[in-house]
Amino acid sequence: MKRILIIFLTLLFSLSLEAQDLKGLSMDRLRPLDSLIQEALDKAPLIQRLSKGQEQKMEEIALSRKAWLQHLALTGGYNYGNGVVADNLTTSVDNQRVWRTSNFSTFSVGVQLRLPISELTNQGNRVKISKLAIEEMEYQKEDLRNVITEEVIKRYNSLERTLKTIKLQALKVEADEAAVQVTESYFKQGTADIDEYRMAMDILTTAQIELEKSRSDAWYYKRTLEEIVGSPIFY
Numbered sequence: 001m002k003r004i005l006i007i008f009l010t011l012l013f014s015l016s017l018e019a020q021d022l023k024g025l026s027m028d029r030l031r032p033l034d035s036l037i038q039e040a041l042d043k044a045p046l047i048q049r050l051s052k053g054q055e056q057k058m059e060e061i062a063l064s065r066k067a068w069l070q071h072l073a074l075t076g077g078y079n080y081g082n083g084v085v086a087d088n089l090t091t092s093v094d095n096q097r098v099w100r101t102s103n104f105s106t107f108s109v110g111v112q113l114r115l116p117i118s119e120l121t122n123q124g125n126r127v128k129i130s131k132l133a134i135e136e137m138e139y140q141k142e143d144l145r146n147v148i149t150e151e152v153i154k155r156y157n158s159l160e161r162t163l164k165t166i167k168l169q170a171l172k173v174e175a176d177e178a179a180v181q182v183t184e185s186y187f188k189q190g191t192a193d194i195d196e197y198r199m200a201m202d203i204l205t206t207a208q209i210e211l212e213k214s215r216s217d218a219w220y221y222k223r224t225l226e227e228i229v230g231s232p233i234f235y
Contacts, residue, residue, distance in 0.1 A: 029234045036225070050144075152228055159218060170211060171206065222234075
């Protein structure tokens with residue numbers, strides 16, 4: 001009997017070490033499910049990585065659309081010179097031709113585009129491929145959002161259910177402890193035999209073990225949920 005009691009106390013102590021983080025935690029301190037889901041989505045590394053990949057593809061599209069500028073050339077020119085112009089003057093007496101000299105300057109500006117037809121096709125294909133990659137990444141992000149949301153909901157519900165179970169099991173342990181005390185007093189008075197006392201102890205021991213198991217489960221759900229969310233889940 002003493003050996004069994006030592007084993008039980010050892011098990012109880014090891015489980016209590018795992019469950020000590022749950023001290024004082026209750027459902028009224030658990031953050032709302034919607035906020036946990038949103039925070040998990042905002043901090044998900046894979047989703048952030050895909051968003052960066054989409055930004056990169058968008059930059060590639062912008063560069064592809066500007067690539068035709070390398071085939072654009074500006075042209076310009078300037079000319080300066082002298083010119084001689086004949087001017088006929090007519091009077092009542094005779095006709096006279098006068099030569100006039102003038103200076104002139106001219107400016108010319110133009111735009112020249114040398115873009116092969118194949119380059120237009122290649123540019124359109126590159127843009128299309130980048131757009132398809134962006135769309136594919138968006139589908140991947142949506143799949144990840146669904147998976148993360150499902151995981152948060154599943155672990156949240158498991159934690160909620162376990163915390164409620166702990167409350168009920170704690171009440172049962174209290175009742176079994178009271179039953180052991182009553183049986184022990186009867187045993188000392190001689191009105192209860194050793195089997196009744198042993199049965200009461202077994203019931204209490206089972207209830208305590210079940211309580212510690214639930215606390216260990218709650219610790220596990222709390223820890224894994226905080227890993228997904230990326231921050232504490234209790235206020």
